[in-house]
Amino acid sequence: xxxxxxxxxxxxxxxSTVGVMSFAGILTGEAIAQTADDSQQDATSQIxxxxxxxxxxxxxxxxxxxxxxQDTPISISAFTGAELESRGITRIDQVAESVxxxxxRSAGSINASSASASFFIRGIGQSxxxxxxxxxxxxxxxxxxxxxxxGGLLDVLDVERxxxxxxxxxxxxxxxxxxxxxxxxxxRPHDELEGNIAVTTGSYExxxxxxxxxxxxxxxxYAHVSANYQSRDPYxxxxxxxxxxxxxxxxxxxxxxxxxxxxxxxxxxxxxxGTRRRENPVPFVLVDYNPATPFMAAGSGGMFxxxxxxxxxxxxxxxxxxxxxxxxxxxxxxxxNSNLDVLGANLTIEYELGLVTLKSISAIRSxxxxxxxxxxxxxxxxxxxxxxxxxxFYSQELQLSLSTDRLDWMVGAYFAAERGEMQDLVSTTLxxxxxxxxxxxDSLAFFSQATYDLTDQLSLTGGLRWTNxxxxxxxxxxxxxxxxxxLPAGTRLLPLQAVERSFTxxxxxxxxxxxxxxxxMFYASYxxxxxxxxxGQRIFPPLPAIPTFEPETATVYEIGAKxxxxxxxxxxxxxxxxxxxxxxxxxxxAAGNLTLTTANAAEATIEGFELELAxxxxxxxxxxxxxxxxxxxxxxxxxxxxxxxxxxxxxFVNTPEWTASLAASYRFELGGLGSLTPRVDWxxxxxxxxxxxxxxxxxxxxxxxxxxxxxFRDPSERFExxxxxxxxxxxxxxxxxxxxxxxGIVENVYARPAEWxxxxxxxx
Numbered sequence: 047x048x049x050x051x052x053x054x055x056x057x058x059x060x061x062s063t064v065g066v067m068s069f070a071g072i073l074t075g076e077a078i079a080q081t082a083d084d085s086q087q088d089a090t091s092q093i094x095x096x097x098x099x100x101x102x103x104x105x106x107x108x109x110x111x112x113x114x115x116q117d118t119p120i121s122i123s124a125f126t127g128a129e130l131e132s133r134g135i136t137r138i139d140q141v142a143e144s145v146x147x148x149x150x151r152s153a154g155s156i157n158a159s160s161a162s163a164s165f166f167i168r169g170i171g172q173s174x175x176x177x178x179x180x181x182x183x184x185x186x187x188x189x190x191x192x193x194x195x196x197g198g199l200l201d202v203l204d205v206e207r208x209x210x211x212x213x214x215x216x217x218x219x220x221x222x223x224x225x226x227x228x229x230x231x232x233x234r235p236h237d238e239l240e241g242n243i244a245v246t247t248g249s250y251e252x253x254x255x256x257x258x259x260x261x262x263x264x265x266x267x268y269a270h271v272s273a274n275y276q277s278r279d280p281y282x283x284x285x286x287x288x289x290x291x292x293x294x295x296x297x298x299x300x301x302x303x304x305x306x307x308x309x310x311x312x313x314x315x316x317x318x319x320g321t322r323r324r325e326n327p328v329p330f331v332l333v334d335y336n337p338a339t340p341f342m343a344a345g346s347g348g349m350f351x352x353x354x355x356x357x358x359x360x361x362x363x364x365x366x367x368x369x370x371x372x373x374x375x376x377x378x379x380x381x382x383n384s385n386l387d388v389l390g391a392n393l394t395i396e397y398e399l400g401l402v403t404l405k406s407i408s409a410i411r412s413x414x415x416x417x418x419x420x421x422x423x424x425x426x427x428x429x430x431x432x433x434x435x436x437x438x439f440y441s442q443e444l445q446l447s448l449s450t451d452r453l454d455w456m457v458g459a460y461f462a463a464e465r466g467e468m469q470d471l472v473s474t475t476l477x478x479x480x481x482x483x484x485x486x487x488d489s490l491a492f493f494s495q496a497t498y499d500l501t502d503q504l505s506l507t508g509g510l511r512w513t514n515x516x517x518x519x520x521x522x523x524x525x526x527x528x529x530x531x532x533l534p535a536g537t538r539l540l541p542l543q544a545v546e547r548s549f550t551x552x553x554x555x556x557x558x559x560x561x562x563x564x565x566x567m568f569y570a571s572y573x574x575x576x577x578x579x580x581x582g583q584r585i586f587p588p589l590p591a592i593p594t595f596e597p598e599t600a601t602v603y604e605i606g607a608k609x610x611x612x613x614x615x616x617x618x619x620x621x622x623x624x625x626x627x628x629x630x631x632x633x634x635x636a637a638g639n640l641t642l643t644t645a646n647a648a649e650a651t652i653e654g655f656e657l658e659l660a661x662x663x664x665x666x667x668x669x670x671x672x673x674x675x676x677x678x679x680x681x682x683x684x685x686x687x688x689x690x691x692x693x694x695x696x697x698f699v700n701t702p703e704w705t706a707s708l709a710a711s712y713r714f715e716l717g718g719l720g721s722l723t724p725r726v727d728w729x730x731x732x733x734x735x736x737x738x739x740x741x742x743x744x745x746x747x748x749x750x751x752x753x754x755x756x757x758f759r760d761p762s763e764r765f766e767x768x769x770x771x772x773x774x775x776x777x778x779x780x781x782x783x784x785x786x787x788x789x790g791i792v793e794n795v796y797a798r799p800a801e802w803x804x805x806x807x808x809x810x
Contacts, residue, residue, distance in 0.1 A: 100615035100662045108209050108229060109495075110218050110447065110456055116608050119507075119559035119569035121212040121621040121656060123672070127205045127233070132711065133727060134755055134770045134803070136254070136276070138185075138200045138208075138228065139163055143729040143751065144707050145210050146656040146674025148226075149700040152199055153782040153795045156584075156633070158327040158419035158433060160293075161386040163198040164782070167212050168625065169652045169678040169701040170225030170575075170600060174633055177437065177466035177485035178519060178580035179644050184215060184223030187230045188317065190392045190409040191221040193439045193464055197321070197388045197413045200230070201299050204258045204272035207231045212656070213602050213623070214575025217495040217509025217555045220407070220443035220460035224575035224600050234315065235260055235268035235305035241810055248803030250279040250294075266307040273300040281798050282329040283360045286425055290382040292361060293329035293798065298322045311398040316391070323386040328782070329795055331361050332423035334743050336790030344529075345428030345475040354424045358778050358796040363420035366427040371527055372473035375480060376432050378416045385416040405445040413437040422791055427475060429789045434469040434482075455496040462489040470584075474789060477528045479586055481539065483521035490514045495555065503562060509555035515578040520544040521592060523585060539585045545592045551576040551599075565610040575600040577631065584641040586788075595646050601626040617660045625652040632699070632738045634690035641788070647687040647738075650698075652678040666715075671708040676701055691739045702748075704732040720760040727753040736783035736794070743792045744783030751777055768805040776800035 104115040106124050115124050123145045125133075135141060142150040149171070151164040157175045165171050165183035172182045175195045185192040185200070192198055202208075209229040216222035241259035246252060258272035275298050280291030299321040306314040336342060337350050354362050365381055367373050378385075392409035415435040422428035441462040448455045466485040472478070495509030523539040557571040582593035606621035627650040634645050654676040661669040678698040711725035729751045736744035755770035782795040 100613060101617055101660050106209050108211055119557055121606060123210045125208045130202055136202055141208060146672040146705050147676055151781045153328045156784055158417035159196050159415050160325045160328050160384040161199050161323050162196045166700040167226030169676050169698050176583050178583055180577050182225040182577060184221060184227045188232055189407045194437055196415050196435060201274050203274045203299055204233050205230060206233045214573045214600055216511040216553050217493050222513055224577040235270040235303055237262045244805055244807040246803050246805040249801035250281055253277045268305045270303045285356055285360055286362045286364050289364050290326050292326050294326050296324050313396045315394040318391045321388040325384045326382040327384045327417055327419040330793040333794050334792035339790035341474050341476055341789040346426040361423045362425055363423045364425045365420045367430050367473055369473060369478060369527055372478050375471060377434055383416050383418045387414040401448055401450060403447045407443040409441045411439045429474045432471040436467045438465045452499040457494040460491040477530055478526045480526050481523045483519060486518045488516040503560060505559045507557035511553045513551050515549045517580060518544055518546045519581040537588060539588045540592050549578040549597050567608045570605045573602045582643040584643050586641050595631055595644050596629050598629045598631050615662045620657045622655045627652055634738055647692055648684045649681045651681055666713040668711045673706045675704055696740045697735045699735055699738055702732045702734050706730045718761060723757040725755045736780055741785055746780040749777050749779045764809045766807045771802045773800050
């Protein structure tokens with residue numbers, strides 16, 4: 047019955063799309079590669095040009111094999127490295143301004159780390175950074191899964207291609223994800239000596255320096271080295287003399303890749319990457335407070351006033367700890383800290399055996415994060431928090447693939463071991479809470495997918511995945527000091543013991559694709575997604591047992607089309623989908639708990655569509671845009687969820703009903719002087735909620751953003767100058783929100799205001 051209802055909902059969405067389709071000539075969005083005029087780009091860019099092609103062909107690897115974006119029967123957007131440069135994209139969160147039905151935030155709702163990201167695709171994602179909560183959207187770099195949101199705010203460093211896959215992924219990826227995936231492919235070493243260097247200056251004393259060089263060391267031995275440094279002053283001013291501002295950038299990252307090709311059939315890629323960030327915390331600011339709480343009264347002596355509501359870009363935070371004992375428990379000072387150290391390595395071995403290819407991906411990654419924040423944003427020691435976070439992740443993936451004239455088949459096995467440790471300390475005038483513990487996760491999966499061409503026009507794809515996640519949590523949580531008589535110092539919030547749970551799921555995938563002509567393809571698919579359960583970690587007051595939550599599941603029905611017209615000068619792609627979403631994991635105040643923790647919220651339905659268009663109306667003029675629509679609603683809520691404040695009428699977090707983007711650029715040839723290319727990018731999002739309970743302080747009304755750039759290239763196309771502006775209309779909008787109802791503090795993060803930049807880039 048649910049399937050019939052979902053397909054009926056998809057059909058209704060299809061009827062509503064007719065009007066949008068007529069508008070799609072204006073609203074565009076599929077990422078397109080540079081035109082044939084840009085054919086001098088890096089030889090490894092995987093763009094295949096020909097003289098009679100209007101929009102260049104983008105080769106993607108979303109299905110673990112190289113194929114054209116237009117021949118891939120799934121909902122996917124892709125950007126080449128050149129396209130990312132032309133859009134001025136330097137961090138992964140900026141990609142969301144060009145892709146329908148995706149939200150990427152550079153701040154989580156409960157996190158002081160400036161290196162954390164929050165990803166949502168089609169209304170499914172994750173706002174929490176704890177080890178006990180799995181991400182809803184997977185991020186993969188060269189096939190390696192990035193396990194946690196801390197460290198997930200990746201710099202776009204030497205990227206060849208970014209692919210955004212919407213819907214559950216699992217029958218082709220080592221680690222399954224329920225909402226979608228962001229698949230990043232970096233540039234690989236090859237047999238030509240070349241490189242580039244770029245320097246950027248701009249608003250807030252900006253200084254970015256990046257460079258890369260590819261060196262053939264010997265026959266069959268190649269190296270590629272890249273590095274990136276970014277620096278910017280805070281954009282949130284601290285009005286207390288001598289106290290630090292917020293929202294700065296100070297990041298250094300690098301990557302070394304060594305490629306060995308002993309034979310024509312064997313290739314080995316060893317990659318080592320590292321990131322070091324030394325920044326102030328996420329730029330939360332105070333937007334509301336409750337002076338009647340005992341914590342506020344004790345911490346400020348009744349002197350907390352509206353003065354400290356200083357606006358979206360100002361704070362009075364002083365980083366005063368309410369007690370010396372709180373400071374002594376941590377390994378780093380309270381201060382304005384948001385430190386991150388990441389070190390990773392992966393080895394990819396690919397061996398071709400005729401029609402069969404064997405591939406191994408081994409990876410290890412270490413993440414260390416320290417973050418501290420003054421949560422009350424005042425000169426008073428009301429509440430501060432610290433988080434010392436460690437994560438070690440190892441994964442091993444094996445793939446065996448077969449390709450014939452009619453059959454493409456792949457079978458894989460995946461194992462991952464993750465060990466996490468967290469010290470999370472909250473210090474107030476009345477009570478100090480030490481919250482944290484050790485987490486271990488072992489994942490094992492087997493997966494397979496095969497595509498068979500039934501005829502020259504009709505193909506059938508089937509896939510199956512078996513997943514087993516073993517999770518173990520040992521909390522170490524207690525009250526280290528207290529003025530509350532019922533809860534003396536030393537009281538444990540959770541038993542000092544380990545708890546284990548196992549989660550197993552089998553998820554299928556079916557896809558039917560029909561190509562009546564070379565320029566038109568229709569497809570329909572059925573997929574299931576699964577995200578493991580876990581354990582509650584933020585607990586106050588004490589509980590006698592460690593709380594748990596169950597897995598969430600998504601069943602997705604999708605139909606879509608990919609089309610090209612006018613000798614490949616116009617592309618229009620679209621998808622309609624319905625999602626049966628069960629046992630949602632959301633952050634709520636569970637019964638008897640005064641802090642946000644993860645719980646299951648029952649059942650929901652998500653319906654929607656995406657339309658993407660790219661066009662070259664005349665030589666030199668590029669148009670591309672997108673429109674996405676989501677209708678996400680709760681169908682049923684558990685009594686516990688309603689007791690926590692959830693209601694059927696409330697909207698999902700980070701799930702705007704409408705997203706749209708429009709971009710236009712035109713290349714003016716200047717004869718022997720080179721070329722000049724102006725570009726405009728526009729993005730729209732309807733209203734967004736930044737809290738599960740839809741508190742009005744975290745509600746962001748619909749808004750538009752406007753970016754623009756002017757690029758000069760010399761005749762050789764080796765040197766270019768780019769003058770750019772982001773958010774040039776200076777729109778103020780919320781990207782994260784957090785309410786501490788117990789203490790009486792409400793805070794938001796606002797996006798960066800208008801900025802300009804000037805970039806000099808040289809290729810050799």
